[in-house]
Amino acid sequence: MRIITDYLWFNTKKRQEFVRITDDGAIVKKSGVKEGMALVSAMHITAGVYVNDWEDGLIQDFQVWLERLAPAGRDYRHHQTGEDNADAHLKRTIMGHQVILPITGGKLDLGPWEQVFYAEFDGQRKKRVIVKVMGE
Amino acid sequence: MRIITDYLWFNTKKRQEFVRITDDGAIVKKSGVKEGMALVSAMHITAGVYVNDWEDGLIQDFQVWLERLAPAGRDYRHHQTGEDNADAHLKRTIMGHQVILPITGGKLDLGPWEQVFYAEFDGQRKKRVIVKVMGE
Amino acid sequence: MRIITDYLWFNTKKRQEFVRITDDGAIVKKSGVKEGMALVSAMHITAGVYVNDWEDGLIQDFQVWLERLAPAGRDYRHHQTGEDNADAHLKRTIMGHQVILPITGGKLDLGPWEQVFYAEFDGQRKKRVIVKVMGE
Numbered sequence: 089m090r091i092i093t094d095y096l097w098f099n100t101k102k103r104q105e106f107v108r109i110t111d112d113g114a115i116v117k118k119s120g121v122k123e124g125m126a127l128v129s130a131m132h133i134t135a136g137v138y139v140n141d142w143e144d145g146l147i148q149d150f151q152v153w154l155e156r157l158a159p160a161g162r163d164y165r166h167h168q169t170g171e172d173n174a175d176a177h178l179k180r181t182i183m184g185h186q187v188i189l190p191i192t193g194g195k196l197d198l199g200p201w202e203q204v205f206y207a208e209f210d211g212q213r214k215k216r217v218i219v220k221v222m223g224e
Numbered sequence: 225m226r227i228i229t230d231y232l233w234f235n236t237k238k239r240q241e242f243v244r245i246t247d248d249g250a251i252v253k254k255s256g257v258k259e260g261m262a263l264v265s266a267m268h269i270t271a272g273v274y275v276n277d278w279e280d281g282l283i284q285d286f287q288v289w290l291e292r293l294a295p296a297g298r299d300y301r302h303h304q305t306g307e308d309n310a311d312a313h314l315k316r317t318i319m320g321h322q323v324i325l326p327i328t329g330g331k332l333d334l335g336p337w338e339q340v341f342y343a344e345f346d347g348q349r350k351k352r353v354i355v356k357v358m359g360e
Numbered sequence: 361m362r363i364i365t366d367y368l369w370f371n372t373k374k375r376q377e378f379v380r381i382t383d384d385g386a387i388v389k390k391s392g393v394k395e396g397m398a399l400v401s402a403m404h405i406t407a408g409v410y411v412n413d414w415e416d417g418l419i420q421d422f423q424v425w426l427e428r429l430a431p432a433g434r435d436y437r438h439h440q441t442g443e444d445n446a447d448a449h450l451k452r453t454i455m456g457h458q459v460i461l462p463i464t465g466g467k468l469d470l471g472p473w474e475q476v477f478y479a480e481f482d483g484q485r486k487k488r489v490i491v492k493v494m495g496e
């Protein structure tokens with residue numbers, strides 16, 4: 089069995105920013121894994137990783153929607169610690185913080201519209217995502 | 225290590241429909257895997273896969289609830305592309321689009337009430353779910 | 361390949377309670393797995409498993425927020441079966457019911473603030489979480 093680990097670094101210009109990372113599937117080729125799975129998981133608790141459409145309008149819809157479900161600037165208890173990002177913890181929970189991508193025939197086995205995104209909700213600083221490929 | 229891949233096809237009669245797919249655990253038997261995991265993941269971005277109760281009332285509760293959290297028919301930006309299914313992208317995000325099922329002793333190792341569902345939010349056309357079993 | 365399975369039991373005093381379970385990563389050491397993944401998955405459908413911050417204020421924020429998104433005590437159809445816990449099924453869906461933890465160098469490869477929690481939404485009785493470690 090082959091197990092390969094890599095880390096992706098992000099430092100977004102905006103506090104909230106969604107970044108398409110599907111191209112980093114390059115790690116699959118490098119790993120030599122033909123059949124298996126790749127875990128892609130945010131290592132920070134105010135960011136998510138999700139699979140959905142690469143369409144700017146929809147990305148804005150997601151952001152408007154998350155603001156409605158988990159608004160910033162409220163009187164969260166977490167803010168009594170000096171933090172101001174409780175909404176980021178909630179938003180990343182809705183989006184999910186990790187995905188497993190199947191690998192078949194040496195490639196990511198994704199549907200026609202599946203794209204992997206890093207969803208940053210408290211950026212403007214260095215943060216990591218782990219990619220772990222397991223298979224044969 | 226054994227790695228077996230299968231695809232489940234769906235073409236629901238209604239636009240929104242939840243289909244129980246636990247019985248497709250038959251793939252586990254066929255695979256011969258005794259210990260491992262099965263990834264079950266929607267390959268389309270307007271459908272989900274989730275684990276919950278097989279009870280019609282609760283399934284209706286889920287659907288009413290999702291309509292409240294992510295209503296159809298709103299003025300989503302995604303619709304400027306000609307699409308009308310932005311709500312389906314949001315709903316599937318809440319439900320999740322993939323699950324990992326543990327396999328122990330050659331069987332899905334699920335709790336007494338755990339059932340796996342395919343959640344279609346923009347159906348009436350052919351769509352796929354990948355099942356990938358890894359183990360020994 | 362090594363595959364080790366363990367079960368964690370919970371019997372919370374309160375109906376709703378979040379329990380940090382990261383320390384149970386002891387199973388990783390015991391398993392002898394140096395590189396791989398650990399699945400941690402709730403086996404009951406009114407409980408979740410999630411990764412987020414170990415900060416009491418934020419935990420309260422999560423609970424207040426979930427009550428707003430999926431309130432208890434409503435006239436859910438599921439309750440026509442005699443149950444009164446439909447909200448617990450919805451809440452656990454938002455939080456997620458399983459996580460995959462990467463293992464690198466014989467340890468859980470988590471970010472600085474990542475903590476694993478068991479989220480009970482209908483407790484005061486015995487419930488299980490499966491932990492399955494796969495790797496080498």
